[in-house]
Amino acid sequence: MVLCKMSDRTMARQVLLFIWFLSLSSALGQVSYSIPEEMAKGSLVGTIAQDLGLDLKRLKSGKARIHTGDSAEYIELNKERGVLLIKERIDREALCGQTTPCALHLQIILDNPMELFRITVEITDINDNSPIFKRDERRFEISESAVVGSKFMLEKAIDADIGANDLQSYLLQPTDHFDLKLHSQSDGSKKVEMILQKPLDREKQENMSLILTAVDGGEPPKSGTVQIHITVLDANDNAPVFTKPIYRAIITENSQSGTSLITVSASDSDKGSNGEVSYLIANSDGVSDIFHIDENGLVTLVGKIDFETSKHYQIDIEAVDNGGLSDSSKIMVDVTDINDNTPGITVMSKSNAIPEDSPKSTVIAMISVNDPDSDSNGQVQCSVNENIPFTIKSTSNGFYSIVTDSDLDRELESEYNISVTCADEGVPSLSSSVILSLKISDVNDNAPVFDKSSYEASVQENNTPGLSIFRVRARDADFNQNARVSYILEDSSVNGVPVSSLVSVSADSGVIHAVRSFDYEQIKDFQFRVKAQDGGNPPLSSNVSVKIMIRDQNDNAPQVLYPVQSGASVVAEIVPRSADVGYLVTKVVAVDVDSGQNAWLSYKLHKATDRALFEVGLQNGEIRTVRQVTDKDAVKQRLTVVVEDNGRPSRSATVNVNVAVADSFPEVLSEFTDFPHDKDYNDNLTFYLVLALAVVSFLFIVSIIAILSVKCYRWRREKMFYKSGANLPVIPYYPPLYADVGSTGTLQHVYNYEVCRTTDSRKSDQKYVRPCSESIISLDSSGTQTLTHAQRGKLNIDDSFDQQKPPSADWRFTQNQRPGPSGAAGTPEVAVGTGPWPNPPTEAEQLQALMAAANEVSEATNTLGPGTMGLSTRYNPQFTLQHVPDYRQNVYIPGSTATLTSNQQQPQQALPPPQAAIAAAAAQPEPPKAAQTPANKKKSTKKEKK
Numbered sequence: 001m002v003l004c005k006m007s008d009r010t011m012a013r014q015v016l017l018f019i020w021f022l023s024l025s026s027a028l029g030q031v032s033y034s035i036p037e038e039m040a041k042g043s044l045v046g047t048i049a050q051d052l053g054l055d056l057k058r059l060k061s062g063k064a065r066i067h068t069g070d071s072a073e074y075i076e077l078n079k080e081r082g083v084l085l086i087k088e089r090i091d092r093e094a095l096c097g098q099t100t101p102c103a104l105h106l107q108i109i110l111d112n113p114m115e116l117f118r119i120t121v122e123i124t125d126i127n128d129n130s131p132i133f134k135r136d137e138r139r140f141e142i143s144e145s146a147v148v149g150s151k152f153m154l155e156k157a158i159d160a161d162i163g164a165n166d167l168q169s170y171l172l173q174p175t176d177h178f179d180l181k182l183h184s185q186s187d188g189s190k191k192v193e194m195i196l197q198k199p200l201d202r203e204k205q206e207n208m209s210l211i212l213t214a215v216d217g218g219e220p221p222k223s224g225t226v227q228i229h230i231t232v233l234d235a236n237d238n239a240p241v242f243t244k245p246i247y248r249a250i251i252t253e254n255s256q257s258g259t260s261l262i263t264v265s266a267s268d269s270d271k272g273s274n275g276e277v278s279y280l281i282a283n284s285d286g287v288s289d290i291f292h293i294d295e296n297g298l299v300t301l302v303g304k305i306d307f308e309t310s311k312h313y314q315i316d317i318e319a320v321d322n323g324g325l326s327d328s329s330k331i332m333v334d335v336t337d338i339n340d341n342t343p344g345i346t347v348m349s350k351s352n353a354i355p356e357d358s359p360k361s362t363v364i365a366m367i368s369v370n371d372p373d374s375d376s377n378g379q380v381q382c383s384v385n386e387n388i389p390f391t392i393k394s395t396s397n398g399f400y401s402i403v404t405d406s407d408l409d410r411e412l413e414s415e416y417n418i419s420v421t422c423a424d425e426g427v428p429s430l431s432s433s434v435i436l437s438l439k440i441s442d443v444n445d446n447a448p449v450f451d452k453s454s455y456e457a458s459v460q461e462n463n464t465p466g467l468s469i470f471r472v473r474a475r476d477a478d479f480n481q482n483a484r485v486s487y488i489l490e491d492s493s494v495n496g497v498p499v500s501s502l503v504s505v506s507a508d509s510g511v512i513h514a515v516r517s518f519d520y521e522q523i524k525d526f527q528f529r530v531k532a533q534d535g536g537n538p539p540l541s542s543n544v545s546v547k548i549m550i551r552d553q554n555d556n557a558p559q560v561l562y563p564v565q566s567g568a569s570v571v572a573e574i575v576p577r578s579a580d581v582g583y584l585v586t587k588v589v590a591v592d593v594d595s596g597q598n599a600w601l602s603y604k605l606h607k608a609t610d611r612a613l614f615e616v617g618l619q620n621g622e623i624r625t626v627r628q629v630t631d632k633d634a635v636k637q638r639l640t641v642v643v644e645d646n647g648r649p650s651r652s653a654t655v656n657v658n659v660a661v662a663d664s665f666p667e668v669l670s671e672f673t674d675f676p677h678d679k680d681y682n683d684n685l686t687f688y689l690v691l692a693l694a695v696v697s698f699l700f701i702v703s704i705i706a707i708l709s710v711k712c713y714r715w716r717r718e719k720m721f722y723k724s725g726a727n728l729p730v731i732p733y734y735p736p737l738y739a740d741v742g743s744t745g746t747l748q749h750v751y752n753y754e755v756c757r758t759t760d761s762r763k764s765d766q767k768y769v770r771p772c773s774e775s776i777i778s779l780d781s782s783g784t785q786t787l788t789h790a791q792r793g794k795l796n797i798d799d800s801f802d803q804q805k806p807p808s809a810d811w812r813f814t815q816n817q818r819p820g821p822s823g824a825a826g827t828p829e830v831a832v833g834t835g836p837w838p839n840p841p842t843e844a845e846q847l848q849a850l851m852a853a854a855n856e857v858s859e860a861t862n863t864l865g866p867g868t869m870g871l872s873t874r875y876n877p878q879f880t881l882q883h884v885p886d887y888r889q890n891v892y893i894p895g896s897t898a899t900l901t902s903n904q905q906q907p908q909q910a911l912p913p914p915q916a917a918i919a920a921a922a923a924q925p926e927p928p929k930a931a932q933t934p935a936n937k938k939k940s941t942k943k944e945k946k
Contacts, residue, residue: 033084034122037092042085045075045121048108049082052117056082062110067348069370075106075121084119092123093160100162107368109348114363116348116399127165127218131157134284137227138212141324144202145235151181152194153318153328157214157224158284168217172210180212187314191328194228202232236323238269240277247331249299253307253338264297266319266327273322282316282328291315291333299331307337308372339377339426344370345434350402353439356410364390365402365436369422377426385419392420402436410440411477444482444536448474450544457512458549461520469503472510472544474532484535485510490543494526503548505530518550521593521717525549554598554647560655562589572658575637577629585614588621588655590643593717600646606654607640614659616641623657635662 033046049056058064059079066077076087096102106119133155140152159167170192172180177198183191192212210228215221242264249262268275279297281288290303290313299315313333320326350365371378382400384392389406402418416438423431450472457470476483487510492499504513510530526548533541563573563586573586592599603621608614613633615626623639637659644652699707 030118030120032120032122034124035086035090036124036126037090037095038126038128039086039090041087041089045084045086047082048077048084048119052108054082056080058110062112062115064108064110067107067109067346067368068104069346069368074104075119077108084121090123092125092162093129095123097160098162107348109366111349114349114366114401116366116395125162125165127161127216127222129160129165130222131159131167131214131216131224133157133212133214133224133226135226137229139229139231141231141233142196142200143233143236143323143325144200145237146196146200146325147237148196148199150196150239150325152178152196153282153326154180154192154194154212154228155226155282155284156189156192157226159214159216161216161218164217166216167214168221169215171213171215173213174210177208178210200232206232208232233323236270236274236321236325238274238321238323239325240266240268240319240321240327242266242317242319242327242329245329247329249331249333250336251301251305251333252336253305254340255301255305257302257304259301261291261299261301261333262331264293264299264317264319264329264331266297266329268319268321268325270321270323276322277319278321280318280320282318283314287313287315293317305335307335307374308341311335311337311374337374337377339373339424339428339430341372341377342430342432343380343422343424345420345422345432346370347434347436350436351438353441354404354408355441355443356408357443357445358404358408360404360406362404363401364404364438365418366395367400367402367420367434369398369400371424373424373426377424379425380422381425382420382422384421388416388418390416390418408440410442410479411446413440414479415439442479442482444478444534444538444540446477446482446534447540447542448476448485448532448534449542450474450532452544454545454547456547456549458551459514459518460551461518461553462555463514463517465514465516467514469512469514469548472505472512472530472532472546474510474542474544476534478534478536482534482536486533486535488531488533490529490531492528494528495523499526499528502526503528512546512548519713520550520552520595521556523550552595552598554594554645554649554651556593556598557651558590558592558601558643558645558653560588560590560643560653562587563655563657565655572660573623574660574662575625575629577631577633577661577663579625579629581625581627583625583629585623585625585659586657588616588623588641588643588657590621590653590655592645594645594647598645598647602644602646604642604644605639606642607638609634609637609639613637614639623659629661633661635660637661 031046031048031051035043035045048054049059056079059077059082064077064079066073066075068075074086074088074090075084077083078085090104092102095104102123102125104121104123106121108117108119109115110117135155138155142150142152154170157167157170159165167190170180170182170190172178172194175197177196177200178194179197181193181195183193185191194210194212208230210230212226212228213223214225215223243266244264247262247264251259251261264279266277266279268277278295279293281291281293290301290305291299292302293299293315297319299317312335315331315333316328317331318326318328346368348366348368351363354362354364367382369380369382371380380398382392382394384390384402389404389408390402391405393401393403395401400420402420418436418438419433420436421431421433423429451474455470455472459467459469472487474485474487476485486507487505488507489500489503489505494502500515502515502518504515505511506513510532512530527545528548529543529545531541531543533539575583575585588603590601590603592601601621602618603616604618605611605614605616610633613625613627613629614623614637616623616639621641621643623641639657639659641655641657642652643655644650696707699710
């Protein structure tokens with residue numbers, strides 16, 4: 001009857017407990033399974049994929065795994081079948097002891113994206129343990145005087161199983177004198193007492209042997225026995241009695257061994273040895289290894305107390321007198337928790353690297369935290385270190401996620417060490433931490449940046465093609481391929497020419513190379529843009545402006561504009577024997593198309609028939625006499641002037657100047673009729689021809705293309721030169737319409753003529769009106785010219801026409817103000833040609849010289865008309881002296897063909913016809929006569945004789 005009642009009650013309690021557990025699991029959204037203990041390895045626990053609604057592919061792609069915390073792994077996951085299997089044999093008694101229900105709590109974790117599922121596996125008990133007694137036998141000494149109903153405490157049996165498989169009943173055999181009585185206790189166990197039913201008689205039976213059997217409720221049931229030996233003693237009719245049926249005590253965990261717990265007391269009314277009481281601990285579950293009671297009833301601690309292992313202890317104690325009578329009681333011990341456990345941190349999943357453009361709240365790690373302490377000692381708060389773009393969030397009880405809190409930038413921080421600290425709320429607080437390393441992968445979010453906002457570089461002209469000019473550099477703050485910069489030359493044009501035909505840029509290094517040789521005279525500077533592009537996808541780029549300036553090189557020799565060297569006739573300058581010291585013979589005019597220092601020209605007298613007679617101005621090229629001309633000086637004087645620039649190395653040009661020292665034209669004619677060609681000129685010509693042949697041959701062997709390029713380059717230069725009005729070598733030069741001033745001009749006033757004209761070329765006879773005086777002009781080298789007096793075609797010219805009107809000083813430059821591309825303006829303190837080095841000729845000065853020369857040619861041609869032989873009012877019309885304008889005395893306006901006159905109200909015709917020129921000459925008033933010289937007197941005498 002007792003067995004049935006205990007079994008029904010236990011089963012009902014287990015059913016209610018199981019239903020409560022299932023309802024709790026459903027409410028929490030967990031998947032729960034129930035399996036019996038001691039299942040074989042590989043046994044099926046449950047189809048987890050089907051129960052969670054997951055695909056098998058998701059289990060594989062998410063790298064599904066089981067997290068069990070610090071406990072042993074009894075369950076394993078088969079991702080191929082999507083089931084849970086037994087991995088290790090499960091012993092419920094070893095796993096949970098008497099705790100019910102006994103369950104395993106698992107977590108299944110998936111990645112990409114991260115997911116967490118909680119699994120509860122309940123372990124049900126099977127009847128695999130028999131009830132056992134601590135001792136195999138028990139001995140009692142009972143007085144014969146023991147009254148009926150005397151109680152004797154028996155040892156309780158221990159069954160490791162629970163529920164229906166737990167201990168259910170006791171049987172005592174034989175039952176002649178004793179019977180069993182069971183008392184239920186608050187912890188669900190039963191106290192077993194042996195009750196005397198029949199008085200003992202030592203004389204009839206001094207010793208008795210009983211068997212106590214403990215039976216559980218399993219199917220089939222199991223049992224355990226203990227042998228009870230009873231010795232009947234003499235009468236002891238009073239048993240010890242405890243002062244309290246239940247004692248309570250409190251002890252703090254981790255207390256030292258020997259700590260006093262409580263003192264119990266029991267009294268016995270008997271006297272003598274029958275009244276002496278001894279105490280003992282009756283527990284058979286290991287409590288006696290933790291606590292000890294002495295003969296005085298003092299209970300002390302002898303083992304270790306851990307709140308996390310057991311929170312409560314029940315100590316069963318007995319008081320026994322010497323007569324064998326005893327009483328029982330119990331001590332309820334509550335263990336007080338202290339904060340002696342740090343939070344345990346387990347990293348369930350984490351990312352090693354994330355891209356820098358990851359959105360906010362991206363999960364980088366999942367952790368679980370457990371603190372076995374209780375109350376505030378077990379409540380944990382987690383945090384991450386400051387000043388990092390991450391935060392920690394609690395997802396459920398004991399589980400946390402670490403997520404991004406702000407934007408990431410790999411260029412500012414490429415790696416983070418995230419320190420996760422979890423601290424409980426105990427006093428003092430205990431904490432633990434773990435460091436998670438996270439790398440930030442690069443994203444192409446930075447364009448290349450040049451070192452400068454713009455670049456400037458220079459290169460000297462005539463450079464070698466392929467020359468490295470300079471280097472541009474751009475840096476990219478990204479990493480690896482995203483930071484690999486390539487340089488690209490942007491398409492543009494310079495004066496209609498693609499910039500790619502001028503320069504190129506190295507894609508890897510950014511070095512800018514010259515594609516071809518530059519010419520400063522054609523292009524002085526140019527600009528282009530270079531683009532820097534990284535290797536990202538899509539690529540980012542930036543550009544920069546680059547300016548290349550061409551530096552001038554002294555690659556052009558000076559060009560002599562005047563006097564012009566002609567092989568057809570001899571050009572001679574006439575110096576009268578009455579010329580004083582400093583007499584201006586002529587002026588060498590030269591230009592250099594280079595710029596700066598390379599265009600500064602100096603003039604030197606290289607050769608001369610008589611070096612003591614002439615000198616050349618170093619800076620202005622003026623040829624003057626250095627002493628008084630004497631009758632001993634040769635009529636024919638030959639000067640060689642070297643024009644040299646200031647380049648390094650310098651370049652030069654030479655010009656030959658023929659000077660006639662004579663007072664009469666026949667004297668000049670006799671000397672210059674058979675003017676021999678200069679031997680030095682022929683020698684130089686031969687040398688240059690041989691040198692040119694060698695150079696041409698060498699260039700032909702090297703490359704035909706190089707020859708064509710050089711020819712094309714020279715052709716373009718000549719074309720530019722002629723377009724600017726510098727085509728003087730192909731146009732015959734005629735003497736200008738100018739008059740000498742004072743005694744500094746080339747000819748005296750007595751040699752000036754006001755009217756000139758011809759009717760044919762220089763080979764024919766020439767006709768002229770009677771001049772006021774004779775003149776010396778250029779002579780034909782063939783010597784076929786003849787001098788005749790024209791008898792026909794006379795013009796009626798009054799006597800006022802015989803002398804030339806002196807020039808007006810209103811518009812004429814002084815000697816120090818006379819223009820010239822290389823002349824230096826003299827000052828009152830510094831003589832002309834002796835001052836400091838002049839400023840180099842500007843482009844405007846060069847253009848003025850060229851335009852002036854062209855203007856004089858045009859004016860002389862239009863004035864003389866067809867058939868003239870380059871004669872002017874300064875020379876006798878019978879001879880063909882070719883002459884270019886004298887830049888000492890005339891003023892020219894660049895871009896205009898007009899000449900300045902002394903009359904400001906009356907504009908002059910730029911190019912008057914021959915009749916207008918004659919009329920204008922006739923209308924001029926007679927100029928004052930020049931001072932009389934011996935030569936003038938001689939000529940006057942000859943006129944009177946005629």
